[in-house]
Amino acid sequence: MCSPPKAVIFDLDGTLVQTRESSWKVFSPINSRHQLGIDTAEQFYELFAHNFFGSLRRACGDPATADVVTAEFMQALNEHYSPTMVPGLNDVVTAMVPHSKLAVLSSNTTAVVRRILRQNRLEYCFAHVFGGDVEPDKTIGIARFLADAATGSGRMCRAYYDEPSDSASDVGGETGPRDVVLITDTVGDVEAAVSAGIRAVGVAWGMHTEEQLIAAGAEFVAIWPQELLAYLYSDAEPACGGSCATRHADPPSASVREASRSAAEVRHDRRRRTAAKFAATSAASAVTTSALATPALAVSARALNRVPPPVTARVDDRLLAAIGRTMR
Known part of the structure; x- marks a missing residue:
């Protein structure tokens, strides 16, 4: 000990804080807008198996898309994320x-x-x-x-x-x-x-x-x-x-x-x-x-x-x- x-x-x-549903609800519209292929909550949760931002950038493919998606996600968190x-x-x-x-x-x-x-x-x-x-x-x-x-x-x-x-x-x-x-x-x-x-x-x-x-x-x-x-x-x-x-x-x-x-x-x-x-x-x-x-x-x-x-x-x-x- x-x-x-x-x-x-x-x-x-x-x-x-309890985050699973709250964070997925924030990310889901961004995924649909950019057609990232992260279409289920379970796929989204898998991004947290390692560094989240690194996993997200790899899922986006090219660096330009990754920059846009990351910025939109951070902005959406500021505006809509409210976990208990x-x-x-x-x-x-x-x-x-x-x-x-x-x-x-x-x-x-x-x-x-x-x-x-x-x-x-x-x-x-x-x-x-x-x-x-x-x-x-x-x-x-x-x-x-x-x-x-x-x-x-x-x-x-x-x-x-x-x-x-x-x-x-x-x-x-x-x-x-x-x-x-x-x-x-x-x-x-x-x-x-x-x-x-x-x-x-x-x-x-x-x-x-x-x-x-x-x-x-x-x-x-x-x-x-x-x-x-x-x-x-x-x-x-x-x-x-x-x-x-x-x-x-x-x-x-x-x-x-x-x-x-x-x-x-x-x-x-x-x-x-x-x-x-x-x-x-x-x-x-x-x-x-x-x-x-x-x-x-x-x-x-x-x-x-x-x-x-x-x-x-x-x-x-x-x-x-x-x-x-x-x-x-």
């Missing part, structure tokens, strides 16, 4: 926030990612977003994330970023490839993660099956969203070995290892304190909501400015408690 990840990269389509969130993943994402930097790596456009995250009030839970219009090659996107992730800054579902301490040990060398997990529903993404030298965890509710994802190199496939928390944040040995050992990570020097350990301890303590405050705020809001069960009392109390309005969206207490137990 590996140690809890310091950074988690989510794929969007099919992982965070996978049930349960809102709570899973917010439960991960105190313990890992979060990012989104998607073939979709940045505008679509922004719209979906804002609609689900998750936009400030992610520190980085790489859309297909920013970086269409996910292997390169992962490399860019790794190059920038060593700053150690994440987000706590608030607009500002964590500010690292002034300690020299808190800057650089903190996040290595084996500390990063890509969560995805496609074989192509798993292959990109393996190629980049990071861990890959699959989800069974998207494009590809559990068997396909495992065969491609995923170390685990979640059947339910809550399994991601149990698998990634359960107690683990300090050394990460076995199925999650990466293929391309060079062994660090003793000085780098010591700096990494020091940086991890500083970051871990900072996030533990933040998580405790987060839990206290959630508990206080629950008490407030319970005490103001009568609508008339709630209205009168707010009118007198004695209490804030009840919180309508907060982390599931059971998920928060489960995560808390893993951090002791």
Whole structure:
């Protein structure tokens, strides 16, 4: 079992949101207009077996048609693509926030990612977003994330970023490839993660099956969203070995290892304190909501400015408690 990840990269389509029917409805008119021969949803889904944009360009034949089709598809996604969130993943994402930097790596456009995250009030839970219009090659996107992730800054579902301490040990060398997990529903993404030298965890509710994802190199496939928390944040040995050992990570020097350990301890303590405050705020809001069960009392109390309005969206207490137990 590996140690809890310091950074988690989510794929969007099919992982965070339910995408199969929504994406096919957007693509189908484009296929008909250009007579690409991708006439069924199943044929469209096969494009995700490897890098989607590469598969789409090969299906188009000549480069000129590929450029036009890609541009039309991206524009159609911006205008018409509106998938729903996978049930349960809102709570899973917010439960991960105190313990890992979060990012989104998607073939979709940045505008679509922004719209979906804002609609689900998750936009400030992610520190980085790489859309297909920013970086269409996910292997390169992962490399860019790794190059920038060593700053150690994440987000706590608030607009500002964590500010690292002034300690020299808190800057650089903190996040290595084996500390990063890509969560995805496609074989192509798993292959990109393996190629980049990071861990890959699959989800069974998207494009590809559990068997396909495992065969491609995923170390685990979640059947339910809550399994991601149990698998990634359960107690683990300090050394990460076995199925999650990466293929391309060079062994660090003793000085780098010591700096990494020091940086991890500083970051871990900072996030533990933040998580405790987060839990206290959630508990206080629950008490407030319970005490103001009568609508008339709630209205009168707010009118007198004695209490804030009840919180309508907060982390599931059971998920928060489960995560808390893993951090002791």
